[in-house]
Amino acid sequence: MKRIVVNTEACDGCGICQLVCSAYKAGQWHPAFARIKIKQLQEFGLNVPVVCMHCTYPPCEIFCVMNLIYKDPDTAYTLRNVERCIGCRACEIACPFSAAVWDPLNEVVVNCDLCGGTPECVNHCPTGALIFMDISEAADKKRREAAGLRILEASRGFSE
Amino acid sequence: MDKLIFVDYQKCVGCATCEMVCSLVHEDICSPALSRIRVVRYPTEASNVPITCAFCESPPCVSVCPSGAITKNADSGDVLINPVLCIGCRQCVQACPFGHANFNFARGTAFKCDLCGGSPQCVEFCWTEALQYVPLERALGEKREAVGRNILQSS
Amino acid sequence: MRVLIIGNGAAGNQAAACIRKHSSECEIVMFARESFPEYSACALPDVLAGWIPLDKTFLKTSLDYEQLQIKTCFGQEVNNVDINKQCLEAGDKKYYYDRLIMATGSQPIIPKIDGSQLNGNFVVKTPQDIERIIDHKPTRAVIVGAGNIGVETASALRNRGCIVYLIEMQDRIMPLLYDKKPADIIQTMLEQEDIRVFTGERVTGVAGEQQVERLLTDQQEIECDTVIWAAGVRQNVELARKAGLKIGGLGGIEVNKYMQCSEPGVFACGDCVQSPHVYTGKPSLSLLWSSAKRQADVAAANCMGKLDEYEGNCSVVIEEIMGIPCVAIGLNLHGLAGYETEVIEHESEDLYYRLLAVDDRVAGFQCVGSLEGTGSIFTMIKKGTPLSEARKLLHNKGSISTMAWYMDSSRYIFGEY
Known part of the structure; x- marks a missing residue:
């Protein structure tokens, strides 16, 4: 994923x-x-x-008064049926990350797909x-970095 | 928090017992990918570093969590995820400096070490004693002693 | 398992969809007094204004119910619920259930005063109400009650070209959402739109022969052909009361944080329940779409044996007046009466905001002019982040780099522009 x-x-x-x-x-x-x-x-x-973080339980989905935000069953992306959007902008407030974006051209709110x-x-x-x-690969990478630091520190502390 | 999982990576052989036990206890399956504790292996340096939650004093995962699902208990110092409140935004995975907080896609929520409610099973089953669940002061004392011995021998 | 759902609003439908997500076998039957499918009540003022067609407010078709394998008994009133026998009566039939979800909703109040039954009195609740208002061809309309529904309806009717009056009993518009100052700013904006706003006036009656002709208040008479009542709602709890469920002091069904009623096997969600406020922890009514949906999620999960908890009510209301967004989140000073409240506010030409903090926690936020950063403020209110901690985070390079979205709220937290 x-x-x-x-x-x-x-x-x-x-x-x-x-x-x-x-x-x-x-x-x-x-x-x-x-x-x-x-x-x-x-x-x-x-x-x-x-x-957009594509949350598992998106707060924007709860706030949408037109029920047009949905989780794609296969990819677990958070998607929208934008053509039904009435531009009430409630999802913009619901999103902690300000990742629901107002499209001034079409007067609807969109997010990353x-x-x-x-x-x-x-x-x-x-x-x-x-x-x-x-x-989880990203976490693996970070873990490797953190572990690498420790080994570096340890080899300094004990071999010298 | 008086006790913590103390890691002596000099002793770790990278056997993955802790990862198997952890995933078995928490997810009913032996899968290191779903384990809270993870061993980073450096085969060429012959080093293995088990990484688990550091239970930071001001944990970034707690500040970053938008739903308040991760909390630090002021008394015990435990940092726990309440999966019921987790919205699955993976901010904690990106925020954790150790790469400890991880994400279970099948379930859609994040997970991290919960110390098995007080008796960490990874420590119970670690046969090399690389993992120890001891009071901080004792762990530090042992370490101090080892360093002292080292200096004595080399002088 | 068989789950019966009473009510076809936001809560009822969300509960049904959520149950279907948890289990594909569970039998779901929905009952509703209305005979039409789910609609969005929040979109009704937009229809009235003529921005969107009426059929766009319907969120489901009968086909959708079929696809979700939900049996519908619409247009059928539930007469009685027998909790001991786990059965309800609708029409002349009896339906047995394993779990029951009450999502009976609420009803706008038309007060029993002179002339309130005359032709030309309306409420804004269902698509039929909107159809009736449009068929009535209003030219001079009075909206009684300047809550968010009242204000949106006023704006919408103004957009249709009506002469619009807005009457509010209290000293400011949207008294449950805004404090005096932001309410005055919004009132000025409405008046610029040519809506005539009168606050501090009580409606005493409606006059007319067969048609509404005049609206009488304690201070004046207003000539009009349409009166729209937006002066509050009443919870539909008669059925619950008859069934022996506990009704709370505010008139809503009492539920715990799992949305469970006082009797086992019965859950309730939506407008008809009262639940604790996220900040005060005291029982409160939330008549918002988002609360209803979240409560329905919790009720559905728990009735399928999955654990979920409701965090509590927190109102979020957004209005756009002349293209300018106005937001009220959480409590205002009225709701925080009795708490020692710190007010951080700022006013400039195109932006007004005020942040209400009690004991180092953000309890409410009102803003006119911008939506930037409101998401993180809302998160802070829900999460109860201490204000001092938020300020510390915003000054810390290490933490802010992983939560850059927090930066948007910094101007509110520090009271800067």
Whole structure:
């Protein structure tokens, strides 16, 4: 089960993911239409892409007054029947990650659909900050890093 | 929290007993992928590092969880996931610096070490004593002693 | 297993869908007084305004019920529930159940005053109500009660080109959601839309021969042809009361956090129950779509033997007036009466917000002008994150890098712009 995993340190905030997303998904070339948003944390010098997490029990699904948000039974993506959206924007508040995005053109709310399995933002990310990978693989990777640190520390402490 | 799972990775042989036991206890199946404790193996360095929850003082998984499903008990210091409240957003997996918090796709919720409610089974079954469930002070004392012995021998 | 569901609203349908998710074999039968499929009550003002067609408010067709293998007995009133025999009577038939879910909903109140039965008195609850209002061809309409339904209906009728009056008994509009200041800002916005708003007035009667002609308040007479009552709702609990279920002090069915009623095997969810508030823990009524659906999820899971808990009510109401979003989350000062409340507020040309904190916890939030960061504020209210901890997190590079979405709320938490 692959999802978009963010490597915060690698993101330089170029914004290509937003532009690519707006081009593929809205036919526009402007970050306002993107479903992935880069949060700029200027005081820390950080740029963090934020995108739909495809929760198992999505809060947005509960809040949708038109019941148009659903979990795809095969892929477990959180998807929408956008043509029924009346633009009440309740899901925007329900989403803790601000990943439900207001589309000002069609006056509906949209979210990332992972481009059906090949997310274009990941394909075009020049720095490798966005990775499309299995979530447990991501945990494995992090665990390896943490363990590597420990071994490094241990070898320093005991051999010297 | 007075007791914690203390890992002496010098003793770990990477046998995966802890992973088998953990997944068997929690998921009724022997599958290291569903184990809370995981062993990172470095075959070329002949090192094995079991990684489990550090029970951080201010755990990132607790701050990041949007549904309040992960809580740190102020008295015991345990950090536990309540699967009933978990919405499956995997923020904790991304936030945990040790890669300990993990996600069960079949169930759709995150999981992490719960110390088996007070008697961690991975420790019970660890035959090399790489894992010990001991008070912090005792573990540190043993470590201090080992370092002291090391210095004595080399001087 | 056989589950009977009384009610065909948001809660009833969500419960049915959720049960079907848990089990494909379980027999589900739904009863409803109405003969039409599930509809979205929240979309009705949009229909009235003419933005969307009426058939778009229907969320299911009879085919959908078939696909989910839900048997429907619509247009059939449930007369009686016998909890000891686990059986209910509808029409002249008896239906036995293993589990019963009560989702009987609520009913708008038309007060029994002079003229309230005249032609031209309406409520906004079902698609039929909207059809009737549109057929009536209103030109001068008075909306009694400026809650969120009242305000949305007023906006919608204004959009149809009616002359619209909005009457509220209390000193401000949306008194249960907003405090005086944001309510005044919203009132000004409504008045710019040419809706005539009168607060602090009590309606005393409706005058007219056969048709509504005038609405009388304690201060004036308003010439009108339509009166829309949006002055509160009543829980439909007669059936539950007859069955011997415990009814709470606020008029809703009493349930525990598993949505279980006082009798075993009976669950209730939706408008008809009262459940603890997420902040105060005191019993409260929540007449919101989202609460109904979440409660239904919990009821369905528990009646299938799966564990789920309801976190508690937390109101989230959003309105768009002239394209400007207005949000109220959690409690306002009225709801927090008796608590020592810290108010963090900010006002500028295009944005107003106020954050209410009690004992270092966010209890309520009201904002006019923007939706940015409201998601994380709502999360904080639900989760009970201490304000001091949130401030610490926002200053910590290590933590904020994994929760960048939290940053949106920083201006509210620090009271900056």
